Amino acid sequence: MDRNIRTELSQVLGNVVSENKKRLIETALENRTRYLTVVLENIQKPHNASAVLRTVECLGMQDFYFIEQHKEYEANPGIVKGAIKWVDVYRYGENESNNTAVCLQALKDKGYAIAVTSPHTEGYYPEQLPIDRPVALVFGNEQEGVSSTALENADYYVRIPMWGFTESYNLSVSAAMCTYTLMQRIRLSENKWQLSEEETEELRLQWYRTLVKRANIIESEFKRNHDQGPA
Template sequence: MDEKRQLIIDHLAHYLTDRRRETLERVLSLRTRHITLVLENIFQPHNISAVVRTSECMGMQDLHVVDNDNIYEVNKHVLKGSNKWIDIVRYKEKKANNIERCFTHLRTAGYKIYVTDPAVDGLPIHQIPIEEKFALVMGNEKEGVSEYALQHADRKVHIPMAGFTESMNISVSAAICLSTLLPKLRLSNTMWQLREEEKQIIRLQWLKKSIRRSDLIEQEFLRSIA
């Protein structure tokens, strides 16, 4: 781990109450990048904001947002500040196949890629193997995932349904998927936790977001130890 970063962490931690420090460490201990979500072309701000909030509440650290046709917008009333504590990775390059860029990034990082699709030929969500890292791709409210995503994913998955309606609101689908997969992951022998170096980086980010004028405090501290 980075020694200088740790010195800054130790200094900033004194500006938090014991209870706040304990909460920060508890939340950090439950964070994971073993599972991540990809949102493709979501055009309703309240839906994408609800997924961000749900992901953060459930212990996800990353969320990937692909903007090929629709621009990522949020609803602050729905977010409730959750976007402060989660890393949102955006793919929004103009005149580029951003879902392809996203898939390349994820595969380089060692992820399998699963797309959600209401077709029953996909694997039921509760049967997804959790031993390997994977990304779960969710499409927009009207058209679902793109043809590129369907053709290039490692597997299709679906949420089993018992009614006439074949689809759910995306924020509901995300909540069902995460509440099904994350408890299963945490009860397994899979190493789902963040690495210590990752924790250190995120810990410092969270401390800075928790303390007023943290940038000035950090600068003064660094001058004092120079």
């Protein structure tokens, strides 16, 4: 969409959004990032995936990736609490395809370092992981962890220290600990972690569309009037 048209449409939809919600949106946009993203590989329990997605949104991350080699994710409404409306979800679940390899290569092509979490590998703690470039943090399923494909495609390995007897943390707890620590470090860094101006404009419009009832009707009327030009 042409930038001027996008700006005009945002203004039209913004006219029916309350001032309070617009302030919330602007605050969220200022703190939104694609510098850190999360990838979940073959998660078996929807409530775990939903909890991670909720954490991702709360921390200001915009993109979320599902690798669905064996099972398609379905959001748990009671846990996700509407977070899925505010993030961009990407799914890799093609039949007869190595979806892990395809997803991770796509992220590498976007400039991400692939950081694979595993308690069984020597790697960086979240406090030490390099953040000089965007990071895609990969978590495996609850029973088997990450796949061999994920490990082979890793730029870094990540582990959380443990001093007890239990083998590993719960998936959603691991994700929360890692993402919180990394987001705190990223926000305090000099890296350009915030969205670009164009990304901000696109996301503002996307969120207005989510908020406004019958936004599709308003947008259709706007486009029709715009195509007709001034009377």
